[in-house]
Amino acid sequence: NAGVTQTPKFQVLKTGQSMTLQCAQDMNHEYMSWYRQDPGMGLRLIHYSVGAGITDQGEVPNGYNVSRSTTEDFPLRLLSAAPSQTSVYFCASSFLRPGTVGNTIYFGEGSWLTVV
Amino acid sequence: AQSVTQLDSQVPVFEEAPVELRCNYSSSVSVYLFWYVQYPNQGLQLLLKYLSGSTLVESINGFEAEFNKSQTSFHLRKPSVHISDTAEYFCAVSEASSASKIIFGSGTRLSIRP
Numbered sequence: 001n002a003g004v005t006q007t008p009k010f011q012v013l014k015t016g017q018s019m020t021l022q023c024a025q026d027m028n029h030e031y032m033s034w035y036r037q038d039p040g041m042g043l044r045l046i047h048y049s050v051g052a053g054i055t056d057q058g059e060v061p062n063g064y065n066v067s068r069s070t071t072e073d074f075p076l077r078l079l080s081a082a083p084s085q086t087s088v089y090f091c092a093s094s095f096l097r098p099g100t101v102g103n104t105i106y107f108g109e110g111s112w113l114t115v116v
Numbered sequence: 117a118q119s120v121t122q123l124d125s126q127v128p129v130f131e132e133a134p135v136e137l138r139c140n141y142s143s144s145v146s147v148y149l150f151w152y153v154q155y156p157n158q159g160l161q162l163l164l165k166y167l168s169g170s171t172l173v174e175s176i177n178g179f180e181a182e183f184n185k186s187q188t189s190f191h192l193r194k195p196s197v198h199i200s201d202t203a204e205y206f207c208a209v210s211e212a213s214s215a216s217k218i219i220f221g222s223g224t225r226l227s228i229r230p
Contacts, residue, residue: 004159033217040125042206042222043160058217090159105218107159 003027006091006108013081013115021076021111023091029106031094032074033058034066036087037110043090049074050097081115088112118143118209120221128227129197137192137224139181139207146212149190151181152220154204163205166190177201202228 007022025032033048035058045058047066055066063085065077074093078085089111096103119142129135141147148167152160164175171183181192190207207221 035220040222042120042122043220045217045219048217059219092159104162105160107161109159110157 004091004093004106004108006089006111008111009109010112011114013078013113015081015083015115017081018077018079019081020078021089021091021113023074023076023108024072025074025091025093025106026072027093027095027106028071029093029095030071031097032068033092034064034074034076035090035092036060036085037090038087046076046089078113083115086113086115118147118211118219120207120209120219122207122221122224124224125222126225126227128229130229131199132196134195135193135197135201135226137205137207137226139190139192139221141188141190141207141209143188143209143211148210148212149181149183150208150210150218151175151179151190151192152206152208154206154223156203160206163192197226197228199228199230201226 004025030051034046035043037043044060046064049055049068052071091108092105094105121140123138150165151163153163154160164173166173166183174180179194204223204225206223208218210218
């Protein structure tokens, strides 16, 4: 059981380049989210999805796009990378709404992105 | 909207000493509270959660947290830490009625000295 799989694990981009961080889960979870983790700021929610075809913005959505064409996949796209997007990105999924009684959130192992 | 404040960015303690990691939250509605732990180069794992009922919740590895509604706090404690507890700890809150997203605090890095 792979859980939540993120690729790539490490990436260096030049300013202005575009790229997609892939996230896949094999647990048939409806809820998926993308967070970025920066020193001293914890995890901040970028975008989230409550099911295939449905996405919504989190705390820091600017500069990122998402789509949810299937239950399994939730890619995060950087359209024109900026140095401020240098961060560690985590994808997460859960069967129920993240804060629901008895729910468990599963996190991927993270993607380290550097924009130069 | 909810928010979470972790006042201590780093907490150094000696092995076998007690520790308290502080967490305060802000919300106008009922909330669920969580503590997550992140070991080096790994994703986050749920440590414990408060949903309702007893205000003292415990984890399987000796941590406990107490929900204090009047002080809007959810501090994490352990009476005797071990080297293996070295990690970053995140307090988090979600709105009980919708629970569609979780808001994380800025994290507290716990470093254990032998």
